[in-house]
Amino acid sequence: MEITTGWYLVLGALLFVIGGTGLLIRRNPLVMLMCVELMLNGVNLSFVAFSRTLGDIGGQTVVFFVLVVAAAEVVVGLGLVVAILRRQPGSTADDLSALKG
Amino acid sequence: MSGLPHLAFAGPSIDWWALLPQMILLGAALLILLLSALAPQRTSSGLATVITLFAAVTAYIVALGLWSDVKTEGPSATVASALGVDGFSIFFTILILVALAATALLAHNYLDREDIDPPEFHALLLCSAAGAIVMASANDLIVMFLGLEALSIALYVMIAMHARRPEARESAMKYFVLGAFSSAFLLYGIALTYGSTGSTNLVHVRDYLDAVVFRDQHLLMAAMALLLVGFSFKVAAAPFHFWAPDVYQGAPSPVTGWMASIAKAAGFAALLRVFFAAFASHDADWAPVVAVLAFLTLLVGAVMAILQTDVKRMLAFSSISHAGYVLVAVQSASANGTSAALFYLFTYTFMVLGSFAIIGAMGVDGEHPLDRYAGLGRSRPVLAMAFTILLLAQAGVPLTSGFVGKFQVIAAAVEGRGYLLASVAMLSAVIGAFMYLRIVMAMYVVDDGVEGPSPTVHWTVSIVLIGVVGFTLLIGIVPQFLIEFAEDAVPVLIRG
Numbered sequence: 001m002e003i004t005t006g007w008y009l010v011l012g013a014l015l016f017v018i019g020g021t022g023l024l025i026r027r028n029p030l031v032m033l034m035c036v037e038l039m040l041n042g043v044n045l046s047f048v049a050f051s052r053t054l055g056d057i058g059g060q061t062v063v064f065f066v067l068v069v070a071a072a073e074v075v076v077g078l079g080l081v082v083a084i085l086r087r088q089p090g091s092t093a094d095d096l097s098a099l100k101g
Numbered sequence: 102m103s104g105l106p107h108l109a110f111a112g113p114s115i116d117w118w119a120l121l122p123q124m125i126l127l128g129a130a131l132l133i134l135l136l137s138a139l140a141p142q143r144t145s146s147g148l149a150t151v152i153t154l155f156a157a158v159t160a161y162i163v164a165l166g167l168w169s170d171v172k173t174e175g176p177s178a179t180v181a182s183a184l185g186v187d188g189f190s191i192f193f194t195i196l197i198l199v200a201l202a203a204t205a206l207l208a209h210n211y212l213d214r215e216d217i218d219p220p221e222f223h224a225l226l227l228c229s230a231a232g233a234i235v236m237a238s239a240n241d242l243i244v245m246f247l248g249l250e251a252l253s254i255a256l257y258v259m260i261a262m263h264a265r266r267p268e269a270r271e272s273a274m275k276y277f278v279l280g281a282f283s284s285a286f287l288l289y290g291i292a293l294t295y296g297s298t299g300s301t302n303l304v305h306v307r308d309y310l311d312a313v314v315f316r317d318q319h320l321l322m323a324a325m326a327l328l329l330v331g332f333s334f335k336v337a338a339a340p341f342h343f344w345a346p347d348v349y350q351g352a353p354s355p356v357t358g359w360m361a362s363i364a365k366a367a368g369f370a371a372l373l374r375v376f377f378a379a380f381a382s383h384d385a386d387w388a389p390v391v392a393v394l395a396f397l398t399l400l401v402g403a404v405m406a407i408l409q410t411d412v413k414r415m416l417a418f419s420s421i422s423h424a425g426y427v428l429v430a431v432q433s434a435s436a437n438g439t440s441a442a443l444f445y446l447f448t449y450t451f452m453v454l455g456s457f458a459i460i461g462a463m464g465v466d467g468e469h470p471l472d473r474y475a476g477l478g479r480s481r482p483v484l485a486m487a488f489t490i491l492l493l494a495q496a497g498v499p500l501t502s503g504f505v506g507k508f509q510v511i512a513a514a515v516e517g518r519g520y521l522l523a524s525v526a527m528l529s530a531v532i533g534a535f536m537y538l539r540i541v542m543a544m545y546v547v548d549d550g551v552e553g554p555s556p557t558v559h560w561t562v563s564i565v566l567i568g569v570v571g572f573t574l575l576i577g578i579v580p581q582f583l584i585e586f587a588e589d590a591v592p593v594l595i596r597g
């Protein structure tokens with residue numbers, strides 16, 4: 001069986017959905033950060049797959065931009081997690097509920 | 102040189118003049134950080150405020166120069182068509198710079214009062230402004246994404262800067278998680294747009310969609326849906342609004358004002374450029390979805406605002422329903438609708454900055470119960486009058502800019518035969534007016550002998566309040582020049 005572009009796109013979509021679901025149901029802030037990364041990497045895989053099909057280098061260049069943005073985002077996210085855990089050790093997302101929506 | 106192949110690299114031609122506003126802002130951010138690193142001890146916020154204001158004014162003058170260029174020579178694009186220089190981008194540049202100057206003035210006293218490091222705050226403020234300008238002028242989806250992230254990442258930190266207050270940390274974490282979540286949706290939408298049209302450049306996307314009839318539209322439909330979800334999160338449109346009240350309440354008041362005005366304006370700028378300008382040939386597919394979003398947003402914003410007891414949360418929900426009005430204008434998918442949306446965003450920015458300026462002056466801690474405003478009309482009549490004008494403008498009372506804005510939005514909807522949506526918008530305005538009047542009543546109607554609050558209003562805050570209240574009344578009486586400006590600012594996609 002030949003592996004076509006469609007397979008990569010499906011894998012990308014699966015990674016995105018797993019990351020998205022994880023972000024919504026997991027309560028550990030660090031795991032939530034990892035889920036964001038998973039979502040972005042699912043998108044990256046789709047970009048590379050499209051880039052191969054279209055024969056256009058642009059999609060692969062995009063991945064570099066996304067990687068940089070994801071790194072910057074995680075730096076800020078980890079900073080926030082550290083700021084929260086230092087004052088309330090062992091807290092999860094459920095403990096962040098002083099503001100009621 | 103032996104063995105090394107001669108590599109000729111030709112970069113895209115860059116019109117540096119057009120990039121000058123963003124570069125001035127980023128340069129000022131670096132300058133502030135450098136000076137604060139060289140300073141022997143912690144500086145007060147004076148120097149940082151002055152540099153930020155100076156950068157905003159300089160960039161504003163450059164933007165006016167660009168505007169006259171666009172008027173005489175027509176719109177253009179630069180950096181390989183990645184950034185557009187048209188009325189639309191300059192409209193938002195000017196809007197963002199005005200809000201930047203106002204926020205810098207509002208933060209001046211707030212930072213000293215709450216003991217927050219001024220240089221970092223102002224540097225982040227400038228970075229987020231530059232990101233918002235890039236987002237509003239991007240002709241390429243990836244550049245738009247980079248602008249969005251520059252804006253959002255700076256905002257995450259600005260919200261969390263009040264690190265001693267647990268609400269600020271919680272609010273920053275919530276905004277971060279939801280912001281990252283929505284960015285991922287937006288990016289996936291960009292990836293699918295790239296897959297179905299072969300480019301991330303909006304000029305190319307528009308030309309491709311005009312020329313090609315799809316046999317199978319699924320990929321493009323999914324792309325539009327994901328982009329719309331991403332943007333809806335950013336502009337806090339229902340049903341993707343649930344983060345907004347918590348985040349607005351927990352953030353420092355000047356940051357709330359900045360977020361409610363600029364993050365929303367830049368989000369709508371990107372939404373209009375992508376959907377109105379690039380996906381114009383498929384408006385029969387996206388306009389009904391935007392209409393449903395507008396419907397939900399109007400009702401959720403107005404009804405939930407009534408149920409709140411905290412003034413900051415009330416205004417958070419009211420800003421959600423304002424997003425609903427802009428969506429009503431967007432869904433008409435016409436040039437008139439777009440200029441109505443631009444007019445609305447411009448006037449809304451002033452109202453929301455003023456409202457959160459007063460809230461910032463009123464409250465020191467995270468709670469802003471309605472009782473705290475009781476008797477303000479007696480103890481501080483001028484401040485109460487300013488707040489009343491801003492609230493009435495948000496309700497859409499005639500002789501204020503809010504009335505003209507709402508009128509234009511509803512006119513655009515009626516013109517596009519969106520009668521149902523136009524009636525819902527008017528209904529929502531009535532429900533919303535109840536909430537604004539509740540705050541006004543609390544300020545003026547009190548029993549005898551009740552001592553009203555007497556907050557100290559710093560002169561920088563007074564300047565901002567005089568400016569926004571004056572502008573709100575001015576536009577309410579002579580709206581013509583802003584209407585013409587908004588009509589000239591409808592986005593165009595041009596190859597550079």
